[in-house]
Amino acid sequence: MIPNGPGVPAPGTELELHWRSSRHARRLLTLGLAGLFAAVLARRPEFAGLAAPALLLLVAGRVQRRPPRITVSARPSTRRVFEGERLAVDVVAEGAGEGSVRWRLHPGLEIAPAGATAADGRRARFVVSPERWGRRQLGTLEVTLRDPWRLAEGHASMPLPSLDCYPAPAQQRTRVVLRRLPNRLGEHPARASGEGIEFSGVREYVPGDRQRSINWPASTRRGRLQVNTFAAERSQDVVLLVDATSDVGEPGSSALDLALRGAGAAARAYTGARDRVGVITYQWGGTSWLPPGLGRRQVYRIIDSMLSSDAGWARGASFARLPRAALPPGALVVVFSPLLDQRFVEALRDMRERGFTLLVVDVLYAEPPARRRAEDRIARRIWRMEQEAIRFSLRELGVAVVHWDGEESLDLPLAGYTRRPMAAWR
């Protein structure tokens, strides 16, 4: 569960009840009327006696008080949840009088009930689990209020609040670090010497050096005072570039699913290392973006920004004219894309020519369907060759391209780039 505390207690919603006879009442009425008709038609008073208990129950039941309205409050345990996680929805009814309350939950799209969908009582709890990321409506709640004799039923329904379902993040523990880091305090050892904790080398003592940094064994060997030097610790700017143009593949493991999960994992990994992380969501030439920021809350901001591409601060901004705030110079750009949109590939080439260090995580995990016809087979081969050509051309430009299937940890495809600092080619 995302630790943002419980959802805001929803104020009670007053619902108008639509009363109608229960099945029990309809059956009693049938018996009463059938008995009376038989009594009149057959002129046999015993049938009037047969109708008597049913009719008396109906008449006596009419005097029961039936509230015209009921106040219902529904409170989900959280408004933000990851895919597959469970959340509880507590519902309370007030103003039901002496009647009994029955609840029925009709789950929304991609919301799976994780328990019973019907319950009795003034208070009830339903447990549901969203199956796929997105801004989801929890569903509809149907309330049935029965009078004490259960001869009438008041019906009302209310929509449940929506929630943000975040893509389940993939695993990523290692990070790609640029060779040239901006002069800002962080956790990555830089090539320049500074006040870090990672040993960098030994040099001769100069006045002003601290005594505690003197390396006594080296000083004894060389006959002059030697001091240890340490690598400076810097942070970097990381921009996650998510291509939301194409969503191909099976729902749940489509290219967009993988891109969002991978971007979520990368956001966690880099913010964990005190890097400033931002996001740009690319969609058909337009973008929404979030400037790089620090901290754990930034992860949720990034995911929020990706979930609703129109929630960015530069709604509909052109990808070619992104401001420095969205794409700081010298930033590491981690791209999650199936590389199917030619305009996006061109944009990547353009960024590379402008000097950005790009790392493309290829999330294409689907192919055209295999068919027997020779033309189809040839088309499939041509498609594959085109895809290989796109990746080859990017590599030729110095763009690192790795393939990720969404199942394994992101550390595996990135292993070649996390072992040593990544050169920012010019």
Next chain:
Amino acid sequence: MTSSATGRAWVAVRAAAVLLGAGSVIWAALPPVHKGYAGFALTVAIAGVAGGGLRLALTAVPVPEESYLLSAGLRAWRAFLAAVRLVPWEEGALIAIVWLEVLHPARPWHTAVLGAGLVAYLLVTHLAESDASLATLRPQARVLGAGAGLLALGAAAGMLPAAGPGAGSALLRTVAAAALIAAAGLVLPYVARR
């Protein structure tokens, strides 16, 4: 209460409903008569009681969600469940049973027992479908008692010899019984409220 005890109660109340329905059908049908669509009425009564029992037995079975990808079998199962839950089985059975009783010659005490059986059938069916306990009926005990009294009065009125020959006398008795029910219906709400 343990789950096994709850399960036994669940089965028992449904079995009781079906047995009461079946008993009422047999009680109204015997001795067999061969006039006024008696065979059709008997068929409807049996189908109504059986369908009502089936509906009660399938109460807890979830209906598969509507989807384009449902298989033919699941689609048929869904339609079957919807049909079982939609048809007013008990109403049909009640009309057919009363009609079967009408086809017989006058037997007031027999009709009174049938009335008691039918009311019990409806109450137990109601308890079964709403999963309510027997205590739910406690507030209605006074009304049910008054109803039983009127049932007995109706039977007694049926057993009284007619004041004079002709159909008018029988009709008069019927109207008197109906007026008694109406009077009780007017008075009872104030009695039941206490």
